[in-house]
Amino acid sequence: AQRVTQPEKLLSVFKGAPVELKCNYSYSGSPELFWYVQYSRQRLQLLLRHISRESIKGFTADLNKGETSFHLKKPFAQEEDSAMYYCALSTLNNDMRFGAGTRLTVKP
């Protein structure tokens, strides 16, 4: 069965500090992985996907098939990064499985 695990419900860092949001997955097929973000009072939106290997708002995520991980990283966190972050896995049927989410708070 497909499963996405985000071990940290809450993560708090100071502005300018590096941040890493952990995500592990289990899926027998070839995974398509995403990070979605939900800012306060806004809808869920795509942050980045592994297939495009891009950096959005300074965030990057590398798919590590050996460790079945897709951790989200940013070298210098900003206050505006405070939000709820969801790691998600898309299956061949296009179903999206979401992790429990990590609430990131960046303190000034």
Added chain:
Amino acid sequence: GAVVSQHPSRVICKSGTSVKIECRSLDFQATTMFWYRQFPKQSLMLMATSNEGSKATYEQGVEKDKFLINHASLTLSTLTVTSAHPEDSSFYICSASRGAPGNEQFFGPGTRLTVL
């Protein structure tokens, strides 16, 4: 582009009544639409996946007779909560994609359902 709307944004109903929630893709054709449920401070739980013109595929544990999903066109899907009860109170979110595996999903703003 790729905007998804939901209507209504908030609904309060009496126990035993039915409530319909609409999900529309405003500027693209959504081959596939998804319905999620989100409890307070919890993640999104996929309820069902619907492809235009065919029956929805429900996740295990989701009652198809209680949560009726219709996807009659490429821009509209509806979720009807039948005979709603207080335990159905939740935040319902739809998303839409253009259909290819791994395609980005675009999310609606959600509908807050409160059943009294």
